[in-house]
Amino acid sequence: MSFDEGLAERIREIFQMDRSVSEKKMFGGLAFITRGYMFVGILGDNLMARVGPENYEQALSRFHVRKMDFTGKPMKGYVFVAPPGFEKDSDLYQWVNQCLIFVKSLPPKKPK
Numbered sequence: 001m002s003f004d005e006g007l008a009e010r011i012r013e014i015f016q017m018d019r020s021v022s023e024k025k026m027f028g029g030l031a032f033i034t035r036g037y038m039f040v041g042i043l044g045d046n047l048m049a050r051v052g053p054e055n056y057e058q059a060l061s062r063f064h065v066r067k068m069d070f071t072g073k074p075m076k077g078y079v080f081v082a083p084p085g086f087e088k089d090s091d092l093y094q095w096v097n098q099c100l101i102f103v104k105s106l107p108p109k110k111p112k
Contacts, residue, residue, distance in 0.1 A: 007092075011042075034103060040096050048080060049078065049095050050103060051077060053077045056077050
């Protein structure tokens with residue numbers, strides 16, 4: 001599976017000055033990572049958003065959002081957002097920022 005390169009560019013623009021964010025091709029898509037944690041990604045034309053367990057139900061109540069279940073089993077704390085849910089730059093920024101805040105609340109990962 002491929003990923004929406006236009007969406008990738010929009011996310012890159014948000015982090016153009018932040019060297020702590022990297023990207024990695026994963027599971028047929030693209031993941032954006034900081035502090036060793038994936039916080040958003042792209043699979044096809046969908047945004048993968050790591051909102052965390054506390055924000056999961058609230059995120060699912062939003063339009064154009066569904067459970068992230070590409071393995072056949074929903075991953076709690078992660079959602080897929082369809083393109084109409086991040087069409088506006090302000091909506092995309094809100095999703096990315098929410099995910100970044102959650103990941104920054106996690107304990108530092110130990111180096112491998």
